[in-house]
Amino acid sequence: MIVIVRKPLVAGNWKMHGSRASNAALVGGIAAGLARNAPLTARCDVAIFPTFVHLESVAAVAAATPIAWGAQDCCAEPGPGAYTGEVAASSLQELGCRYVLVGHSERRALYGESDELVARKFVAAQAAGLVPVLCVGETLAERDRDETHAVVARQLGAVLERAGVAALARAVVAYEPVWAIGTGRTATPAQAQDVHAFIRGRIAALDGNIAGSVRLLYGGSVKASNAHELCSMPDVDGGLVGGASLNAEEFVAIVAAAARK
Ligand code: PEP
Numbered sequence: 001m002i003v004i005v006r007k008p009l010v011a012g013n014w015k016m017h018g019s020r021a022s023n024a025a026l027v028g029g030i031a032a033g034l035a036r037n038a039p040l041t042a043r044c045d046v047a048i049f050p051t052f053v054h055l056e057s058v059a060a061v062a063a064a065t066p067i068a069w070g071a072q073d074c075c076a077e078p079g080p081g082a083y084t085g086e087v088a089a090s091s092l093q094e095l096g097c098r099y100v101l102v103g104h105s106e107r108r109a110l111y112g113e114s115d116e117l118v119a120r121k122f123v124a125a126q127a128a129g130l131v132p133v134l135c136v137g138e139t140l141a142e143r144d145r146d147e148t149h150a151v152v153a154r155q156l157g158a159v160l161e162r163a164g165v166a167a168l169a170r171a172v173v174a175y176e177p178v179w180a181i182g183t184g185r186t187a188t189p190a191q192a193q194d195v196h197a198f199i200r201g202r203i204a205a206l207d208g209n210i211a212g213s214v215r216l217l218y219g220g221s222v223k224a225s226n227a228h229e230l231c232s233m234p235d236v237d238g239g240l241v242g243g244a245s246l247n248a249e250e251f252v253a254i255v256a257a258a259a260r261k
Pocket of ligand 1: 013176180181182183184219220221222240241242243244
């Protein structure tokens, strides 16, 4: 495997939080914090993921900053078409989105998204020119049964099978143990590294160069106080951050920690 220097990425998943006013303040606060530490974005990419309806107003503020934006989901159908309530990846691309989350565990668990559906969303996102951030991760019960690797291999495998390994050159993978999301319980750096190395190894078995370049983010109660330790792991290339991304100062501190990698 050729190991390429991977620029870290810190991504903030705002979930169903925020109003037009609070989002404008938040993105402004993040931009100001990054600007105060100007070299930060030379060493770490930053992206935020507001709700669909807030994308346009957030983009209006973020456009003049180094912050990229993306959506939290997209339709599996390329669209346009008769899919009431769905949002096409092409519409997201039109709003200037660079990224889109696919397969977040909340969508898998609360809305019954299957590995197959997530893989279709991944393909639809790339067809529209977006970079999918594929979320994978095990539940606590699965970890307790020692099934972590098997679950992650299955989730990743569905995408590899449908999209092919070359597609991962234009994607990001986020390992998010379900038991660590929004719980305040974080995987230890060693636990995160173990799964990240496993994911990179699965990709390396198919294409060493892509494995060496694909960014693997850790998500699950990342905060300023644990971000550096997690991001120091050799296969952790940044974070997907939920709760802590709603506070500009905390989020910028996470970016700073990842940039120190
Ligand atoms: C997430 O929702 O992707 C997440 C990691 O949330 P939190 O950081 O709040 O655990």
